[in-house]
Amino acid sequence: MSALNRRESLCRLGALGLGCVPGVYAAEATSKTESPRLLVVMLRGAYDATNTLIPYSSSFYHEARPHLAIAKPSSDEYSAIELTAEWGLHPALRSSLFPFWQAKSLAFVPFSGLEDPSRSHFEMQDKIEFGRGARSSDYSSGFLNRLVAEISPIPPAMAFTGTLTPIFRGASRVPNMALENGVIRPVSPQEIERSEHIARMYEGTALAASVREGFETRQRVQQQLAGEMEAASRGATSPRGLGLAAPRIAKLLRETYRIGFIDVGRWDTHVGQGAATGVLADRLSELGSSLAVLAHELGALWAHTTVVVLSEFGRTFRENGNRGTDHGHGSVMWVLGGGVRGGRVLGEQVASEPQTLNQNRDWPILNDYRSVLAGLFARQYGLTSAALERIFPGAQPRDVGLI
């Protein structure tokens, strides 16, 4: 379908007086390489940060995790990868993520999270996504939705998830669509006609804008992604989940969207989490590979992209009786991107000793995630302190030197 036809079909809904999504055409018309891209990746289930960014120089770490601790860096491929004198990286990330560290486009912020006594996954995931701190009961919007509203012109944003989770809810309309499954087909004229009939029924109802946007997004995504070569069909292991979504997300970030969100589950390793190999190692390996694919597919745009990986909290410093770990507190945020001042572990840090643990149980939180993200957004988007206050009410922006 030619560009003219595409524009026409996208705006046929507009001809019915329903309007097109503002900002989209502005983005398509101007050069696409200048605006910064942001992707937030939420790991649901509280991934074990302590075995990912490893405090290998602490003897307490090795005592506390007799079965789970990763060995100090050595020539053994199952030992921690040396990053600094204190910190190592899980060996499962050697081929995927370590090169970004070496290229100085990956940084870590340990001892980060949201200070809140609850160790409830569900409550904390929500609180982190809503971004109003631990004590707010305002659930009207999530922090990425508020960020969108503060950038001019309003950047197209999208949640690459099957449901619209809190992070993108709010006054700005943000579409959602899962990209992890199956083949993407081109749009048919019947689909367009059907969507017009249905959209007309919703005129004047509360769901009108949502319905209209859903059709537009679906049709736009299908136009941009239909006909892609599925490398998996060539006999290699089929990528699933984030692995399948990563190249698609890259393409959408190149073509249309500026801010995105995706989540990855199954990190809650209470039992048998494994050490250098095992359940956690497998998850980290999949995640690392997917991020590497994303960066590769973004090409020149990687220089203008920031990816933030975070989780609702960390896990217990000591292993439990089932060779796993339980709900903890302080976690580690990853920040990667072509423009990131990487190859460093940033923010406030302490040595991992029994006396520095929170409640003698888990890592403390020394770097509020909202402060860190506010500092990052301030630099990435040139935001004023008033804008930052609207995005993260009550948080103190801190520039820890990420970009």
Next chain:
Amino acid sequence: MSRTNRRHTFANWLQVCVLVCAGFWVSGVVQAGEREDVLWLNRLSFGATPQSLLELQKMGRGSWLTRQLRADTADPLPPAVQERINALRITQQTGLQLLTHQAELPRGDSKEARVATAKQIRAESAALRHETVERALLQAVYSPNQLRELLTWFWFNHFNVAAHGPVTIMALVGDYEQYAIRRHATGRFRDLLEAVVTHPAMLVYLNNNRNVRGRINENYARELMELHTLGVDGGYTQQDVQQLAKILTGLGTSQPGQEPAPEAVRFSQGMAEFVPKRHEPGGKVLLGQKIDREGWAQIQQALDVLARHPATARYISLKLARYFVADEPPPELISRLSKRFLESEGDISAVMQTLVMSPEFEASLGKKFKDPVQYVISAIRLVSPGEPADLRAHRIQGWLRLLEQPLYGRQTPDGYPMTAAAWNGSGQMTQRFDVALQIAQAHHGETPPKLLSRLLGSQDAWSQNVLLPGLSGRSRETLQEAQNQPVTWRQLLLSTPEFMFR
């Protein structure tokens, strides 16, 4: 043919005639309050149908509700549905028999043999899970005990287990749903709680089978308070979590065929057991109360404390009100329901009576956004339920998967969310319209329409008298344009804004 068989056949035919005639009766008589009754039924069932409306109008709301909430008995399923359910392995064999069969499969000497056995067990367990899906869908679509089915879904979701991963859960999710959940769905909360706490599916899911003296696992204790009883704001502390974890030690699963340990107490047909020597002895303190009994009695004491707690009354009332009234239920209503919960000692049907008879309930009708399960089942019930023998569970579960709410598919213990914001994102609305098309196409393919199946259409009397008057002008105009295209007409009907709500 024996006399008994002849009587049954005659009874079946009589039933058929009554239902067919009833269908025609409804079409002829537009009773006062029909639209209101349909809205009422839409909320308290998986979707009003001409038959269910007729029943309601014959009995009146009070009697209908009382009948639906009976804890001791239930109305029989239509014979064709019962027949299909009776043919399932999960009906013919107990959970214990299913597990014993798996335990007795030859393990073999080689690694290959063991791997092959493991694969076989996994495949069989998945098949049992699918049978559970089939049974649940058959009842959601055809059961006369609609409110019990809704409450079964609600309580399963509240006490969620994910039937993926451990084969035990996959194999036993049907047993869990039937004996822990459905059996107690309209009974006493304390009974429901204990049935869940002593079921192997839950003990495996939240790792309590690994919670033993000297090796504490807190997972179940935390979720038992946060998600199942007090709620996250219920006022418990990390200390309470640790104490409850200790109280729950020794309660786990048993090995099929193994003799019980000395002084062990067994539950769930013997699939779960409390083993005293695995229990952390001594008194505990929970929520400021002394827990001073010993062994299994100590666990029961803790369950009493939790089930009677005012925070539990509030939290359960909030969840019931969220599911049956509104996303943000009025605080006044929650207060009244909590009070009823406490004074009735956790009688679920008493609380439901108060809820349904409340002015807040009446005022909320037609305004609650359907979650995907309610959407898909109500669509099937309305547009064409077809013959029970033809219901294709795989296909329906596929639609639910597209809409992100497959049965037994919620991975996390918090259950699926119950508010509109979780389900009405723009991408989800588009997906819903896709599913509406598939539902409309699917039943059109199954011609010719048999005596008991109704292919709802634009000329159908029920559409003309009950459905269409409830739609907006825009919806009716759009439907009018498709009146000669039955598939498109049905798809558009299922896509109307009005059909998205109950």
